[in-house]
Amino acid sequence: MELDDRIRALAEMLGVDFMGVADLSLAHDAILAQGGPAIAEYPRAVSLGIGLLQPIVDQLPRRAERAVALSYRHHGYNLVNERLDHVASRLGSVLQREGHRAMPVAASQRVGDDGLYGVFSHKMAAHLAGLGWIGKSCMLITPEAGPRVRWATVLTDAPLEARGSLMDERCGKCTECVDVCPPGAYTGQPFRAGEPREVRFAAHKCDEYFSEMEESTGLSVCGMCLYICPYGRRQGAG
Numbered sequence: 001m002e003l004d005d006r007i008r009a010l011a012e013m014l015g016v017d018f019m020g021v022a023d024l025s026l027a028h029d030a031i032l033a034q035g036g037p038a039i040a041e042y043p044r045a046v047s048l049g050i051g052l053l054q055p056i057v058d059q060l061p062r063r064a065e066r067a068v069a070l071s072y073r074h075h076g077y078n079l080v081n082e083r084l085d086h087v088a089s090r091l092g093s094v095l096q097r098e099g100h101r102a103m104p105v106a107a108s109q110r111v112g113d114d115g116l117y118g119v120f121s122h123k124m125a126a127h128l129a130g131l132g133w134i135g136k137s138c139m140l141i142t143p144e145a146g147p148r149v150r151w152a153t154v155l156t157d158a159p160l161e162a163r164g165s166l167m168d169e170r171c172g173k174c175t176e177c178v179d180v181c182p183p184g185a186y187t188g189q190p191f192r193a194g195e196p197r198e199v200r201f202a203a204h205k206c207d208e209y210f211s212e213m214e215e216s217t218g219l220s221v222c223g224m225c226l227y228i229c230p231y232g233r234r235q236g237a238g
Contacts, residue, residue, distance in 0.1 A: 003095075003098060003158065003159075003160065004021070004160050004161055007046065007091055007094065007095070010090065010091060010094065011048060011087055014083075014087045014090060015050065015083060015087070016048050016049065016050060016084075016087055017050055017051040017149070018047070018048070018049030018051070018126070018131050018142065018144075018151075019046070019047065019048055019049070020046075020126065020130055020131045020162075020163070020164045021044055021046055021129055021160045021161060021162045021163065022044065022045045022046075022047055022124075022125045022126075022128035022129040022162055022164075023044060023128060023162040024040075024042060024043055024045055024125075024128065024155075025043060026128055027124060027193075028040060030124070030194075034121065036119075039155065042101070042103065042155035042156060042157060043157055044155075044156055044157070044158065044160055044162065045128070045129070045153050045154065045155050045156070046153065046156060047122070047126040047129040047153055048084055048087055048091075048151065048153065049084075049126060049131065049142070049149040049150065050080050050083055050149065050150055051144075051145045051148060051149050052080065052145075052148045052150065054148070056071060056072055056075045056076045057072075057076060057148050057223070057226060057227055057232065058227070059071070059072070060072060060222075060223045060224060060227040061224075063222065063223070066217075066219065068221075069217075069219050069221040072221050072223060073221055076223070077108075077150075080107070081106075081107040081150060081152075084107040084152035085104070085106055087152065088104035088105070088106075088107075088152045088153070091104075092104045092154050092156075095154070098158065100156055100157055100158035100159075101156060101157045101158075102158070103154070103155040104152065104154050104155075105118070105119065105120045105122070105153040105154070105155060106152065107122070107150055107151065107152040117197075120153060122140075122153050123138075123139060123140035125151075125153045126140045126151055127140060127166070127167070129162065129164045130163070130164020130165050130167055131164065131167075132167055133167045133168065133169045133171075133191070134169075134191040135169070135171050135191070135229070136171055136174075136175065136177055136178055136186060136189065136190060136191075136200065137177035137178075137186060137225040137226075137229070138186070138191070138200055139177075139225065139226065139229075141170070141171070141229065141231055142231070143170070143231065145232055146226075146230070146231030146232025146233070146234070147225070147226050148226060169191065174230065175188050176229065176230065177225040177228055177229055180224045180225065180227075180228045181206075181224065181225055182209060182222065182224065183205040183208065183209035184202075184205065185201055185202045185203070185205040185209075186200065186201055186202075186225070187199065187200055187201070187202070206222075209222065210222065
């Protein structure tokens with residue numbers, strides 16, 4: 001079995017719902033600016049996604065209830081991130097045994113407080129792998145589950161085939177994620193490659209909102225942009 005097929009079969013066996021290979025040369029400058037040369041030296045990325053349980057997301061409008069908030073934090077965030085990190089580590093080990101370099105990037109990662117982002121963009125890798133498009137919420141939107149997916153990435157120099165093609169944006173005139181955002185962090189502008197994130201998303205507003213929730217309730221949970229997207233709600237009960 002070819003390496004591509006072995007990696008895909010292992011990922012599926014470990015519970016991954018979405019997988020694709022991205023050619024990172026298309027975004028080399030952006031990757032270099034965000035993560036530096038140690039990240040930008042990898043030519044390909046394996047994008048891994050696990051769909052969130054629909055009932056967990058569908059209860060987010062009641063997130064002020066502590067039981068709902070705890071359920072989402074555990075099953076919709078912490079546990080799924082752990083599952084993704086486990087898969088990424090396993091795939092990285094397989095690639096290394098085959099003589100290739102591999103660097104897993106954690107599902108939840110934040111470098112410093114000034115930029116409010118990690119060393120590498122999972123949603124960019126998923127977009128380049130043809131798994132979805134970046135919406136007005138700045139999240140990766142899949143046709144199958146909308147943004148109700150969490151992601152991890154394995155950077156590698158393995159000669160894996162990037163089979164997917166870039167998916168056109170399908171949000172159209174929809175602004176539901178923009179309208180529902182409690183701190184008004186979204187501008188409603190569509191994604192355009194090369195534009196800074198600030199054109200679409202005021203990250204500091206989102207961060208301040210979470211900090212306020214943490215101070216008042218001890219538990220910061222929102223996810224309304226995740227909940228409201230029509231592409232996700234088609235599969236949920238909301």
